[in-house]
Every structure is written in structure tokens, then in C-alpha cells.
Amino acid sequence: xxxxxxxxxxxxxxxxxxxxxxxxxxxxxxxxxxxxxxxxxxxxxxxxxxxxxxxxxxxxxxxxxxxxxxxxxxxxxxxxxxxxxxxxxxxxxxxxxxxxxxxxxxxxxxxxxxxxxxxxxxxxxxxxxxxxxxxxxxxxxxxxxxxxxxxxxxxxxxxxxxxxxxxxxxxxxxxxxxxxxxxxxxxxxxxxxxxxxxxxxxxxxxxxxxxxxxxxxxxxxxxxxxxxxxxxxxxxxxxxxxxxxxxxxxxxxxxxxxxxxxxxxxxxxxxxxxxxxxxxxxxxxxxxxxxxxxxxxxxxxxxxxxxxxxxxxxxxxxxxxxxxxxxxxxxxxxxxxxxxxxxxxxxxxxxxxxxxxxxxxxxxxxxxxxxxxxxxxxx
Numbered sequence: 001x002x003x004x005x006x007x008x009x010x011x012x013x014x015x016x017x018x019x020x021x022x023x024x025x026x027x028x029x030x031x032x033x034x035x036x037x038x039x040x041x042x043x044x045x046x047x048x049x050x051x052x053x054x055x056x057x058x059x060x061x062x063x064x065x066x067x068x069x070x071x072x073x074x075x076x077x078x079x080x081x082x083x084x085x086x087x088x089x090x091x092x093x094x095x096x097x098x099x100x101x102x103x104x105x106x107x108x109x110x111x112x113x114x115x116x117x118x119x120x121x122x123x124x125x126x127x128x129x130x131x132x133x134x135x136x137x138x139x140x141x142x143x144x145x146x147x148x149x150x151x152x153x154x155x156x157x158x159x160x161x162x163x164x165x166x167x168x169x170x171x172x173x174x175x176x177x178x179x180x181x182x183x184x185x186x187x188x189x190x191x192x193x194x195x196x197x198x199x200x201x202x203x204x205x206x207x208x209x210x211x212x213x214x215x216x217x218x219x220x221x222x223x224x225x226x227x228x229x230x231x232x233x234x235x236x237x238x239x240x241x242x243x244x245x246x247x248x249x250x251x252x253x254x255x256x257x258x259x260x261x262x263x264x265x266x267x268x269x270x271x272x273x274x275x276x277x278x279x280x281x282x283x284x285x286x287x288x289x290x291x292x293x294x295x296x297x298x299x300x301x302x303x304x305x306x307x308x309x310x311x312x313x314x315x316x317x318x319x320x321x322x323x324x325x326x327x328x329x330x331x332x333x334x335x336x337x338x339x340x341x342x343x344x345x346x347x348x349x350x351x352x353x354x355x356x357x358x359x360x361x362x363x364x365x366x367x368x369x370x371x372x373x374x375x376x377x378x379x
Contacts, residue, residue, distance in 0.1 A: 028058040031058050032048055034087040035048050035056075035087060035088070036048040038080065038083045041076065041080065042073065052067055052068060053066075054067075057180070059179055060180060061094060061095040062095060062098075063091070063097060066101075067080070067101045077101060081101045134273050136239075136242075136244070137244030137248075137249040137250060138253045139249050139251050140276075140379060142254050142276050143255045144160065144257060145280070145294050146259045146279065146287075147260065147281065147292070148259050148286075148287055151280055152311040153256065153257075154175070154177060154182045154183070154256050155343060155344070155347055156280045156311055157173065157254055158183065158347070159353060160366055160369055160373065161208050161254040162352045162354040162355045163354050163370035165206075169251040170248070170252075171250070171253075171254065172208060172210070172211070172241075172253045173208050173209070173210045173211075173254045173255075174238060174253060174254070175210070175212030175213065176234045176256055177256055178233055179258060180258075181213050182347075185347070187206060187350060187352070188349070188350020189203040189215070190215070193215055199242040207355075209241075209243060212237075213233055213237065252374075252379060255274075261290075265297065266301075269298070269303060274304075276304045276306040277298050277304070277306065278305075278309055278369075279295060279298075281308060281310065282321075282322075283312070288321055295331070306332065306372070306373055308333055309337065310336040311337045312339040313338050332372070334368075334369050334372050335369050335372070337362065354367075
């Protein structure tokens with residue numbers, strides 16, 4: 001039952017709306033529009049249309065990319081880089097911008113020579129790498145995924161990990177979202193982890209073993225990494241971190257995947273024996289359409305989908321879209337989580353709400369999600 005009525009309720013409404021606005025993320029579409037408004041002096045097109053923007057990263061309140069141009073034109077593009085930085089800084093909510101001007105020599109045409117056919121040459125080449133083994137001393141690996149950013153996937157991953165730990169399981173969290181690592185903030189951890197006896201020693205917070213690329217780089221660095229570099233970083237953190245020991249294996253490793261369905265996600269899924277995945281989405285159609293793509297990706301690589309979680313349920317984004325989509329996809333609907341400012345505030349303070357308020361409604365919802373996930377993983 002509401003504790004306030006009339007004017008008191010009206011006074012609370014703006015504050016809740018303001019809390020939502022403060023937590024809003026920079027929209028990728030706004031960044032792309034701003035960059036395409038900056039004109040390439042040689043083609044007359046916007047930077048996006050001209051294909052000059054490489055490795056675009058949009059995460060929370062920051063954005064960055066590499067402006068790749070021919071070496072002979074590097075000096076001419078310096079003002080363009082400055083214009084692109086100014087355009088990004090003008091995007092609402094933008095706090096940090098990184099634009100790197102890179103100049104490459106145009107590749108010389110290779111001389112034509114006689115050679116074996118591709119089919120014949122392939123016979124002597126090593127085959128594609130097979131999937132790696134399960135991380136040492138880890139019983140189960142659970143992926144938390146989303147088809148797009150901004151749906152609260154990382155918040156769900158961290159609090160779900162806490163709830164799994166509350167069930168008496170030993171739990172680790174890997175922040176594989178290399179372009180927008182948020183685990184250090186959400187768990188209140190900092191500093192480079194120790195490297196001992198050929199393995200990385202993860203941080204421990206709120207009963208969780210935690211590893212993130214955010215612990216290996218500066219907080220304000222933009223991750224201008226191509227797909228292979230990002231994939232290699234994730235694989236290294238996954239395989240070289242001391243998650244457990246022979247006498248005390250880790251029960252479950254929760255992997256917070258990068259949003260989307262690109263090569264980084266595909267590489268990680270192919271190289272890691274995932275025991276299950278949960279998909280996080282908000283209730284509106286724009287997010288659910290991307291959740292379907294994530295569902296398709298996991299289906300194609302034969303990863304069991306444990307179910308879908310509807311996040312930010314309420315008056316702003318709506319209700320029930322996640323349940324309807326789960327029914328349409330014939331996968332379990334694991335539950336819904338309301339749009340609650342306390343959930344964001346706890347994460348910003350480095351104390352996941354499932355740990356900070358274990359008897360509250362939100363913690364109870366995560367306990368139910370953890371029970372369903374543990375059952376799906378056979379734990």
C-alpha cells in the first residue's frame with residue numbers, strides 16, 4: 001500500500017523521473033547521427049557514410065572511435081577529427097570522448113604469380129581452432145546476454161551472481177563486456193589483480209570472485225579494439241584466471257557478455273563450453289527484437305537457453321512484453337524486475353542491491369531467478 005497520497009505522491013513522481021533521466025545512457029543512434037553530420041572533405045559524405053569511422057564504442061556516458069585515413073591525407077583530416085570530437089561532446093549525456101586519427105598507407109597491389117588453387121592450398125593449412133576446454137576448476141558456466149545495450153544486463157548479471165552465492169554456491173563473475181566494463185563500479189573494486197604462478201588472482205567482493213578488463217585499464221580509457229583483440233582479451237581472462245582449485249572448484253561462473261550478436265560474442269560462445277544462457281530484455285518491442293537475435297545466436301551454436309528476464313518493467317517501458325516474447329520463442333520466462341532507482345543507486349555505490357538489502361523485494365526476485373538458473377544448470 002502506498003504511504004503517501006495527493007500532493008506527496010505528485011512530489012515523488014518528478015524525483016523518480018529525474019532518477020531515471022540521470023541513469024539514462026548515451027544513445028548510439030545519436031552518436032551515429034552526430035558523426036554523419038561531420039562531412040568528409042574528399043567524398044562529400046558524412047563520416048559514417050564515407051566508411052571512415054572504425055571501432056565505434058558507445059558505453060554509458062562515453063564514446064570513441066578511430067578515424068582511419070590514407071597516410072597522404074593525414075594532415076587534411078586533423079580538422080575533421082577536431083570537428084568529430086566537438087560533435088560528440090555536443091551529444092546529450094556525453095562526458096568523455098576519444099577520437100584517434102590513424103593513417104595507413106594504401107596497400108600496393110600484390111604481383112600475380114602461379115599458385116595452387118585455394119582448395120588445394122587449404123589441405124596443408126591448420127584447421128580452425130577447436131573450442132577450448134572449460135576454465136580450470138569451474139563446474140558450470142552461465143552466460144548473461146542481451147541483444148542490445150542499455151537494458152540493464154550487467155546489473156542483472158551481478159545481482160544474479162550474488163543471489164546464486166546466497167544459495168551456498170561458490171560463484172565468480174567475468175565482465176566480458178570489454179567495450180563498457182562496469183563490474184568494478186558495481187562491485188566497488190579497483191586496482192590491477194595480482195599475477196602469481198602463471199595465473200591471475202581475481203578480486204573478491206560480496207562473496208564473488210570477479211575479473212574485468214576494467215581492472216586492467218584506466219577507468220576513462222575508451223576500448224578502441226578490433227574484434228580479434230577483444231576476443232583474445234576475453235579468452236585470456238577466462239582461461240588464465242584462478243577461479244577455483246582442484247579441492248575447491250568454482251560452482252558457477254557468470255559471464256556478462258557484451259551486448260549484441262557480433263564476432264566477440266560468437267568467439268566467446270564458440271571457445272567456451274557454456275552450460276546455459278539467460279537473455280535480458282526490457283519489455284518494449286525495440287529491445288525484444290534484438291533479444292530474438294540473441295536467442296537465434298545461442299540456438300545456432302547449441303547453447304541451452306535457460307530463459308528470458310524482463311528488466312525495467314513498469315510504466316515507462318511497459319509490462320508483459322518479456323513474458324509474451326518468451327512464450328513466442330518457446331523458452332521459459334524467468335521473471336520480471338521493476339524499474340527501480342534503488343537498483344541503480346546500489347550499483348553506483350558498489351553494493352549490489354541483492355547484497356545491500358537481502359530481505360527486500362528486489363533481492364527476493366533475484367533469489368527466484370537464481371533458483372531457476374541453478375535448476376537449469378543442475379546445481
